[in-house]
Amino acid sequence: MENELFMNAGASSHPPVMTSPSSSSAMHNWVSMETQTVDPSLGCNLFWEKSTEQSIFHSALSSLVSSPTPSNSNFSGGVVGGENVMIRELIGKLGNIGDIYGTPASNGNVSGSCYGTPMSSPTPGRMMVTKTTTPITEFSGDPGFAERAARFSCFGSRSFKGRTNSPFPINNEQPVATNEKMPRISSSPALKPLVSHVPAGESSGEYSRKRKAKSKQNSPSTVSPSKEIEEKEDSDPKRCKKSDENGDKTKSIDPYKDYIHVRARRGQATDSHSLAERVRREKISERMKLLQDLVPGCNKVTGKALMLDEIINYVQSLQRQVEFLSMKLSSVNTRLDFNMDALLSKDIFPSSNNLMHHQQVLQLDSSAETLLGDHHNNNLQLNPDISCNNIINPLETSEIRSFISHLPTLAHFTDPISQYSTFSEDDLTSIIQMGFAQNRLHELNHGSSKQVPSHMKAEL
């Protein structure tokens, strides 16, 4: 089970099939794949684009997951269950990957400060990643990797810190959390969902909380691993509140832990307001960093305002390009001739229910070929019926086929097709009405209406 947990936890490197097993169609997979690509691209653009790194990660994960359960003797103290061991081992191995393992106090270290002593013992088997070190060092320096490592470390530290928790609630929560993780991930930067999920079941001690009375924590062992690993280069053991982000998404379950604990930095105001401000600012800067990776040319720009400028310009240019392309698409399509039968199948949409729409739209491209191929002759008959209209001119069926197969292809990427179907109803009828004589259509409707729906149904 731990293996599965890990597969889900390491999710972004694995296909979403696991997280959406019951999904009925490839569409959902595509969607989650898309979201999956969104998330890594937000956090780990560089990481995903470098195939060597990816393969490293893949090999690391696979080796980790497939490795036999380590003996507990390697870990001292606090081992609650096999899951903890597994997780700790994974994290240790990740630390090995980053080649930063030996310094628990170092920053940006996966197996570092969050684990303190137990991890100082050498993990079983120095890393089995056989890649050269140069990509590994790149790997470790990647902010995306840091985030990913943080994610793992969060899972691990949770179990490690589970002195107040039995591991079972964690076990129970993790599958749920990770199953929901995919959609959650996509809606926020890489770090956010893990944070929002991990503390969802969080009880005590892991994430620093903010109490109005005091701003400093005494116990050095309570660590917020993710943020610390990721950002804190300063020597102060600042525990940042990840739970602030939690506040956005999932309010802490336990009212006792409703506060957000932040340790004040040295020489800075310990006022609750300023702390909140600071956390907020850090969050924002974190997001800006992610955006910097996304938007080309943002690396040279410093300062929030200029970067925001760049982002705005980029989004605008993207939007303009999309609009231009859609205009171009419409101009291209005006030259296409609608095959009569394709029209028929579309025209039938209004008469059927939403489900049929859905299936018809989906099946359109697969059936388009057969329909178009069989009834090519009808094109010639139809042409005289086309009212003098500059919009639609006769062309080869190959173009039509590709056009038709492309339009619904966009719809393939969607889940709630019913909305699209009601939407397509108006559009397609308007298209149809634009260029073709109604009478002819009605004739044809009556003629083959029986056949085509059944044809459609057969393919369902």
Next chain:
Amino acid sequence: MNKSSSKTNHQSFEKTVKHEVDMAFALSAQEFAWSRFLQQKLLSSPHDDLISTSSYPSEILERSSKKQGGEKHQDRDEEGGEIKKRLKELQKLLPGGEEMNMEEILSEIGSYIVCLELQMIVLKSIVQDNTS
């Protein structure tokens, strides 16, 4: 007479195509607030212009030049103000951005950018297929 009617037809056709493209775009990424917002908007008003293409760039350029010529003191306040202006711009760009606060905008804009890029790739390939 014919030409004008065909022109309006063409325009409505263009709108239709644009609408469809936008819809596909919104449907292509369901998990984001902006996509949900866009979807709702598209469904409720089928033929409006949703992706605004009004000339924001000129405003942006104005503002950046202003910033460079701006005063040095009270940098933070100024910067905060500048940032806020830009955030407002972003709000306008992002569908559904009006109701979001800064953090949400920043997190949503990343996914929006990526999906826009993806959509561009798709559209380019479609257009290429149909023109070549």
